[in-house]
Amino acid sequence: xxxxxxxxxxxxxxxxxxxxxxxxxxxxASNYFPWYKQELGKGPQLIIDIRSNVGEKKDxxxxxxxxxxAKHFSxxxxxxxxxxxxxYFCAASRRQLTFGSGTQLTVLP
Amino acid sequence: EAGVxxxxxxxxxxxxxxxxxxxxxxxGHDNLYWYRRVMGKEIKFLLHFVKESKQxxxxxxxxxxxxxxxxxxxSTLKVQPAELEDSGVYFCASSFTGDTEAxxxxxxxxxxx
Numbered sequence: 001x002x003x004x005x006x007x008x009x010x011x012x013x014x015x016x017x018x019x020x021x022x023x024x025x026x027x028x029a030s031n032y033f034p035w036y037k038q039e040l041g042k043g044p045q046l047i048i049d050i051r052s053n054v055g056e057k058k059d060x061x062x063x064x065x066x067x068x069x070a071k072h073f074s075x076x077x078x079x080x081x082x083x084x085x086x087x088y089f090c091a092a093s094r095r096q097l098t099f100g101s102g103t104q105l106t107v108l109p
Numbered sequence: 110e111a112g113v114x115x116x117x118x119x120x121x122x123x124x125x126x127x128x129x130x131x132x133x134x135x136x137g138h139d140n141l142y143w144y145r146r147v148m149g150k151e152i153k154f155l156l157h158f159v160k161e162s163k164q165x166x167x168x169x170x171x172x173x174x175x176x177x178x179x180x181x182x183x184s185t186l187k188v189q190p191a192e193l194e195d196s197g198v199y200f201c202a203s204s205f206t207g208d209t210e211a212x213x214x215x216x217x218x219x220x221x222x
């Protein structure tokens with residue numbers, strides 16, 4: 001089955017700096033790669049996603065890149081703000097979502 | 110529009126007892142998924158319903174777990190009897206089709222003592 005590895009497990013950045021979270025996947029048939037943000041006491045919320053026919057997607061301060069050959073994808077958050085602090089999960093999907101282990105992002109004011 | 114709702118939000122039960130978790134998906138979403146996050150690890154897939162049918166239950170850990178979705182609306186996940194290792198946060202998600210965005214509920218935190 002699919003296996004998704006996510007790094008780093010924790011990440012602290014200064015407000016205004018950029019944050020990058022990286023994931024690798026094992027199943028070359030996976031074709032959908034969403035990123036979820038989970039705040040305390042809430043369920044995961046989709047923040048951006050990318051499909052296998054696209055290499056990069058951007059939405060304001062958030063961007064995702066996908067390298068299908070290397071089977072890795074990354075989340076980039078620019079101009080980080082304290083409200084970006086949360087746990088971020090990557091996932092890969094062919095039929096159902098397989099999640100990474102999560103990254104606790106802390107944005108220091 | 111109401112999102113995915115789960116009940117209860119927290120449950121503390123003793124080992125050997127039974128617990129039933131409920132999930133109400135977004136109206137019109139045929140696809141319903143159960144996931145579990147144990148002890149800060151990754152969120153793991155449990156099973157997938159399409160309407161009332163189990164499409165994929167490969168992630169169900171053992172036969173102490175029973176999921177149902179009678180009528181293709183809400184779903185229940187019963188754990189009987191509960192064991193200590195069942196503690197974790199159980200998430201439900203729903204989507205319109207199998208390859209569109211999945212919306213998650215807030216989760217049920219289950220603690221087995």
